[in-house]
Amino acid sequence: MGRARAAVAATVVLALLTVVVASAANARSERTTATTVTLSGWSAGKTEDDLLQQIVNDFNTTHPNIHVDYSVINGDYATAMTARFAAHNPPDVFYVDSSIAPTWIKQGVVQPLNSFIKKSKYDTTKFYPGLLNAFKVGKTYYGFPKDWSPLAVEINKAMFAKAGIKKAPRTWAELTADAQKLASSNAVPGGKPLCLPTDWARMLAFVFQNKGSLANVQSPAVAAAVNYYVSFFKKGLAATPTQLGVGWPGEALGKEKAAIIFEGNWLLPYMKSTFPQVGFGVGPMVKGKVNGNLGFTVSYSMAKDAKNKQAAWTVLSWLTGKAGMSKWMSLGLALPSRSDVKAVGGRAPFLAAGPFSKGWGFPNFSATLTIMNNDLQAVIDGNKTTADMLSDVNASLKG
Amino acid sequence: MTSATETVPAPGRGSLLGARVREAGWGYLFVLLPMVVFGLFFIYPLGYGIYISFFEWGILGKAPGANASTANYHDLWNDQVFHRALRNTFEYAILVVPLEMALGLLLALVINARIRGRAYFRSAFYVPSIVSSVAITTIAIFILNPDGLLNKIIGSDQAWFGDASTALYSVVGLNAWTTAGTVMLFYLAALQSIPTDVYEAAAVDGTSRLRTFWRITFPLLKPAHFFVLVVFGIGALKVFDQFYIVSNGTGGPEYSTLSAVFYIYQEAFKSANFGVGAAAGVVLFVAIFLLTLIQRATVGRAEIG
Numbered sequence: 108m109g110r111a112r113a114a115v116a117a118t119v120v121l122a123l124l125t126v127v128v129a130s131a132a133n134a135r136s137e138r139t140t141a142t143t144v145t146l147s148g149w150s151a152g153k154t155e156d157d158l159l160q161q162i163v164n165d166f167n168t169t170h171p172n173i174h175v176d177y178s179v180i181n182g183d184y185a186t187a188m189t190a191r192f193a194a195h196n197p198p199d200v201f202y203v204d205s206s207i208a209p210t211w212i213k214q215g216v217v218q219p220l221n222s223f224i225k226k227s228k229y230d231t232t233k234f235y236p237g238l239l240n241a242f243k244v245g246k247t248y249y250g251f252p253k254d255w256s257p258l259a260v261e262i263n264k265a266m267f268a269k270a271g272i273k274k275a276p277r278t279w280a281e282l283t284a285d286a287q288k289l290a291s292s293n294a295v296p297g298g299k300p301l302c303l304p305t306d307w308a309r310m311l312a313f314v315f316q317n318k319g320s321l322a323n324v325q326s327p328a329v330a331a332a333v334n335y336y337v338s339f340f341k342k343g344l345a346a347t348p349t350q351l352g353v354g355w356p357g358e359a360l361g362k363e364k365a366a367i368i369f370e371g372n373w374l375l376p377y378m379k380s381t382f383p384q385v386g387f388g389v390g391p392m393v394k395g396k397v398n399g400n401l402g403f404t405v406s407y408s409m410a411k412d413a414k415n416k417q418a419a420w421t422v423l424s425w426l427t428g429k430a431g432m433s434k435w436m437s438l439g440l441a442l443p444s445r446s447d448v449k450a451v452g453g454r455a456p457f458l459a460a461g462p463f464s465k466g467w468g469f470p471n472f473s474a475t476l477t478i479m480n481n482d483l484q485a486v487i488d489g490n491k492t493t494a495d496m497l498s499d500v501n502a503s504l505k506g
Numbered sequence: 507m508t509s510a511t512e513t514v515p516a517p518g519r520g521s522l523l524g525a526r527v528r529e530a531g532w533g534y535l536f537v538l539l540p541m542v543v544f545g546l547f548f549i550y551p552l553g554y555g556i557y558i559s560f561f562e563w564g565i566l567g568k569a570p571g572a573n574a575s576t577a578n579y580h581d582l583w584n585d586q587v588f589h590r591a592l593r594n595t596f597e598y599a600i601l602v603v604p605l606e607m608a609l610g611l612l613l614a615l616v617i618n619a620r621i622r623g624r625a626y627f628r629s630a631f632y633v634p635s636i637v638s639s640v641a642i643t644t645i646a647i648f649i650l651n652p653d654g655l656l657n658k659i660i661g662s663d664q665a666w667f668g669d670a671s672t673a674l675y676s677v678v679g680l681n682a683w684t685t686a687g688t689v690m691l692f693y694l695a696a697l698q699s700i701p702t703d704v705y706e707a708a709a710v711d712g713t714s715r716l717r718t719f720w721r722i723t724f725p726l727l728k729p730a731h732f733f734v735l736v737v738f739g740i741g742a743l744k745v746f747d748q749f750y751i752v753s754n755g756t757g758g759p760e761y762s763t764l765s766a767v768f769y770i771y772q773e774a775f776k777s778a779n780f781g782v783g784a785a786a787g788v789v790l791f792v793a794i795f796l797l798t799l800i801q802r803a804t805v806g807r808a809e810i811g
Contacts, residue, residue, distance in 0.1 A: 186775045192565045214565040214778050305758070349668030349759070352652040473776035477757055477764070478587060484759040488670065499586075506581075 141174040142418040148202035148405075149184040155440050162434050166425060173418045192216040192410075199413040200423050203250050203406045205241035205468040206476075212242075212249050213470075218409040220248045223420040233429070233445040235402070241466025242406045250406030251427035254441030256371035257400040257460035258312050260393060264386040266366040269294040275390030276367070279316070279335065282393050286344040289366050298364030301345035302356040303336065305487060307479040308401065308467060309369055310336045312392060315399025321469050321504060325497045332395070333486070333493045340487045347487070361385055371403055372442055372457050391456045402464035404444060475503040552791075559784035578785035588786060590761045591769040592793075598678060598765070599742035605682035607734055610689025611727075615719075617690065618697045628694075635687035643751045646680050667752040670760035677748050677763065685741075689734055696730035697723070736801055743794050746771065766790045 146163065150156050156179055163177045178198075180187050185207055191197040192214070203211060211217050224231065231239065234252060242250035260275045267275075267285075270292040276282040289300035303309065313336050314320070319329035339345035346365070353359045356368035361382030368374075369392065378387060392400045407426050413419045425431045432448045435441070439451035442458060450458055469475060478499050485491035559578055562569040582588050613631045617624055634642065649655045650666035657663055666676040700723065708718045746767040749757070757764030766786065774783030 183775075189565055189775060189778065193567075210778055211565075216565055347668070349665050350652065352654070352665070354754075471777065473772055474587070477772065480756055481758045481761045481764075484670065488760065490670075490760065 141172055142415050143174045143176055144200060144413075144415065144418050144422045145198040146175050146177045146200045146422065147180050147198035150179045150181065151440075154438065158435070158438055158440070162426070162431065165434065166422065166431070170421065170425075173421055175422055192412075195412045197410040197412055199415070199419040200407055200409055200426075202253070203242065203408045205238075205252075205402070205404045205406070205466040206472050208242050208249065208406065208408075208466075208468055209244075209470045210472060212244055216411055217249045218411045218413060218416065220250070220409065220420070220423075221246070223416075223424070224248060227420070227424060229424055229428075233447045235444055235446065235461045235464065237463065237465040238402045238404045238444050241402070241404055241468050242408065250408030251423070252402075252404040252444035252466075253407050253427055253432070254435065255402050255404035255444045255464070256373060256442055257402055257457055257464045258309065258369045258371055258392050259456045259460075260390040261360055261368050261370055261374060262388050262390070263295075263360060263363060263366045264388050266294040266363075267388075270366075275388055276393055277390065278393055279395050282367070286339060286367065287342075290344055295364070295366050298351060298359065298366075299344060299346040300365070301339050301367045302348060302351060302353075302359035302365035303339060303345045303369075304356060305347050305480055305484040307476065307483065308403075310483065311467070312369070312399055312401045313395065315401070315465060316393070316395030316397060317399075318396050324501050324504065325494075329497060330493050333483075333496070335395075337487055337493070347484075360387060372454065375453075376440070389453075389456045391459045398460070398463045400460040400464040401467045402460075403467050469504060471503060471506055474506070475500065478503045555784045556788055558780055559788050561781050563779075563781040563784070565778050565780075578781045579789075581782055582785055582789060587761065587764065588766075588769055591757075591764045591766045592789075594674060594762065594764055595743055595745065595766040595790075598674060598745055599739060601675070601678045602682050602685075602742050603735065603739050605678065606685045606689050606738055607731070609682055609686035610734065611693050613686060613690040614693035614697055617694055631690055632687040634684040637684070639684065639747050640751060642684055643680065643748045646676075647752060650676055667763075668759060670758075670762045673752065673759060673762040677745075677752060681742075681745070681748060685738065689738065692734055693727065693730055696727050700726050732801065736798055739797065739801065740794055743790065743797075 148159070160177055163175045166175055167173070180198075184202075185204075188197065188201065188211075192211075197216070203217065208217075223229070231248065231251070235255075238252040238255050239248075242248065242252065262275045266289060267273075270285070270288045272285050272288055276285045286300040289295055294300075310333065311321075314329050314332040317328050317332035317335070319326060319332050323329070340347075348355050348359060351359050351364045353362060353364060356365065357370055357374050357377050359365040360368050360370075360374075361378060363385065375389075378385065392398075407423045409416065409419045409423055426435075427445075429445065429447055432443055432445055436443050436448055436450055439454070442450050442454055442461075446461065479496075482491055482496035482499050486493055486496050560574045560576065562572040562577070617628050617631070621627075647667060651657070652663045652665045652668070656666070664672065666672050704722055704726075705718065708722055713721070744767055745765050749763040749765045749768055753759075753763040757768055767790070770783045770786045770790070773779045773786060
């Protein structure tokens with residue numbers, strides 16, 4: 108009896124083992140027929156990671172010859188990627204933020220894509236040109252924007268009502284007038300009408316609105332835009348997030364310490380989850396002499412050290428193509444960087460900026476941004492002149 | 507005069523010289539592994555860092571066609587931001603180290619006195635030193651906020667980390683407090699190694715307690731002073747994390763929290779100018795090395811170990 112039971116048990120174990128080994132071998136043989144392409148980016152929260160994994164699964168089902176292996180890089184993305192580049196072991200396809208793109212392109216670690224574009228007749232005209240230019244040097248493409256967000260005007264509705272203002276400001280003149288009305292009617296007790304960070308990642312939009320540019324940063328147009336931005340502090344109509352005791356302008360809006368801020372699409376999920384009780388409105392970014400806005404964008408790019416570049420191109424072009432991007436937009440986490448892909452509802456004030464937004468990034472980015480923002484603080488505090496700041500910035504952009 | 511154990515050779519095992527060589531051989535064998543690790547992970551990178559500092563060096567190594575030059579040092583010489591970073595670092599070190607020493611010594615004296623609850627106080631004073639600096643700094647940001655606890659108590663609305671005139675000093679205060687516990691341990695060990703007979707002699711002579719402290723305790727703590735000064739002085743010159751956190755990685759406001767290591771990190775890992783980063787590292791290394799030599803010459807040699 109005991110022996111018979113042992114024999115049955117042994118047979119069952121053996122059968123199970125056979126199944127396991129056979130299926131493992133089977134899986135391995137399936138893998139070997141497909142080319143593996145590694146895909147990496149930083150994590151922007153579990154919802155977004157899960158969505159990308161879903162899209163990758165869709166790709167893998169519809170492309171039996173390619174297997175995309177998606178993994179999140181945790182920690183400081185730029186530093187981690189620098190180490191991977193140096194070891195000649197980067198992911199085949201990866202995120203590149205528009206701010207670091209010039210540095211990585213200059214270092215020769217990003218694959219130029221022109222030959223692939225030509226061979227596969229990939230249509231680049233659907234991308235908003237200002238965003239595409241962030242990943243382009245001369246006529247060479249180094250990536251395609253996967254999504255983006257410009258800045259918009261966000262207002263506290265109750266405070267605007269108290270000051271008797273009907274809608275969000277659309278022009279520089281309206282912005283000044285609204286800020287003064289908010290102040291004189293004491294609509295923002297314990298705060299300021301505006302929360303403006305000491306950050307060129309906001310101020311540069313005003314520079315563009317005044318027909319200024321970084322290529323000619325010491326021009327009167329740039330100086331006038333800086334003086335306009337700083338004037339809100341001088342008149343007591345604005346405060347920095349630090350002065351208001353918050354981490355960023357979004358928190359100032361949520362804690363009702365400011366009535367007007369300039370933030371991107373990322374504000375919407377934040378307000379919904381953290382300050383659902385605060386009624387706020389979104390309007391398009393204000394306009395100066397012209398429309399001007401910053402595009403905060405991220406590309407899918409290919410590594411120069413990618414192992415199978417043709418397969419990597421198939422992945423990259425599918426993800427940034429109409430089908431891939433449409434899926435990516437389904438949850439409304441970001442805005443489409445292609446004009447032929449629709450965004451989820453309520454994003455009109457952001458999308459309006461598509462045709463004229465310029466990608467946020469410039470040469471010698473990190474060192475220059477340090478100088479830009481520290482100097483801007485000094486200008487606001489009255490410890491430096493606008494001209495001196497622009498001279499410092501000019502030197503750093505060239506260095 | 508040599509000791510007995512060294513002079514008596516083992517019977518029938520060769521000469522005195524042979525025994526010495528054998529003993530030394532074993533000694534070197536024991537230190538071999540640590541020295542290999544030390545060489546591989548410390549001396550080699552140090553030398554390589556100095557080498558890199560003379561080239562234009564990017565993510566993929568030496569820039570194509572780059573020749574050895576002092577260009578990176580020239581860049582540093584002309585870079586106002588680097589000068590400011592160095593100035594901040596030295597200002598920080600000059601302020602924080604004496605403060606840490608004074609606070610640490612005071613705490614050690616309190617603990618060393620025969621008071622009730624010594625064990626409790628010793629732990630309480632030491633706790634800030636073992637808590638992660640990131641956690642402490644983050645909490646300090648809340649406390650020193652314009653509408654934070656400190657301002658509620660003193661009735662002001664100062665943005666301590668957000669104002670260029672107070673940011674550096676706020677970090678000095680914060681770090682002096684967190685580090686004082688560790689300094690206390692070193693002073694406590696030194697205090698307890700002072701022989702009691704000198705105090706007894708002073709007591710017999712009727713010396714006041716204050717005079718006893720300044721004439722006996724303080725001078726006898728000289729090796730501890732030197733040790734703390736060097737170790738914590740070097741630590742202060744390497745300051746990075748607290749500055750990085752309170753300024754949210756910007757070095758602001760108005761460059762007031764930009765430290766030398768912060769500059770190195772930014773040049774090397776954010777801008778991929780590894781050559782400039784390495785050169786700045788060499789400058790900081792030389793500065794620390796020179797300061798240590800000066801400290802040795804002026805304060806004296808460390809004799810605790």
